[in-house]
Amino acid sequence: MSAGSNQAALMVDRDPRRLAPAFAESVLRALAECNSSQNALGAMLYEGYRSAELQAMYYQRGRTVIPPLAPVTNAPTNLQSWHGYGLAVDIVHEKKYWSPPEGEKWFRRVAAIFKQHGCAWGGDWKSVDLPHFQWGLCTASPSKAARDLITSDGMQAVWSRLGAIDGKPA
Numbered sequence: 001m002s003a004g005s006n007q008a009a010l011m012v013d014r015d016p017r018r019l020a021p022a023f024a025e026s027v028l029r030a031l032a033e034c035n036s037s038q039n040a041l042g043a044m045l046y047e048g049y050r051s052a053e054l055q056a057m058y059y060q061r062g063r064t065v066i067p068p069l070a071p072v073t074n075a076p077t078n079l080q081s082w083h084g085y086g087l088a089v090d091i092v093h094e095k096k097y098w099s100p101p102e103g104e105k106w107f108r109r110v111a112a113i114f115k116q117h118g119c120a121w122g123g124d125w126k127s128v129d130l131p132h133f134q135w136g137l138c139t140a141s142p143s144k145a146a147r148d149l150i151t152s153d154g155m156q157a158v159w160s161r162l163g164a165i166d167g168k169p170a
């Protein structure tokens, strides 16, 4: 593998076009509402789709080298996180990243809006993950069936099964 392609795989991906279409639409609508003149939360999509290479690095190090703070993951491969399926995003403050002006309250305000747009929030989990949102029709984490399906039939098959292409589960 050339250094160039390896580097590309290790960059944080915040391109909404790498996400499932219905999920991407929910995320973009929720972000627009977060950042409306009325709400002015200054929310940004920090990371969406996560490659196998980047997930492996996160898992090995426990944290990324990108400042100021880093997500920590329990998932050893990208198929154990919905990020690896284009079905999860991490939302942070555009200037303060993981330390928004009102702390957890800021994440709660963002979450209230994202939930109205069909997303589930990592802040509701026992192991709290405040910046994390995923498609509302996903299980908390990918099942063996989901891992098998993406391996055999690809990402689109999982999106279709979970209604993340047109909002209608297959």
Ligand SMILES: [Zn+2]
Binding pocket: 083, 088, 089, 090, 131, 132, 133
């Ligand atoms: Zn996440």
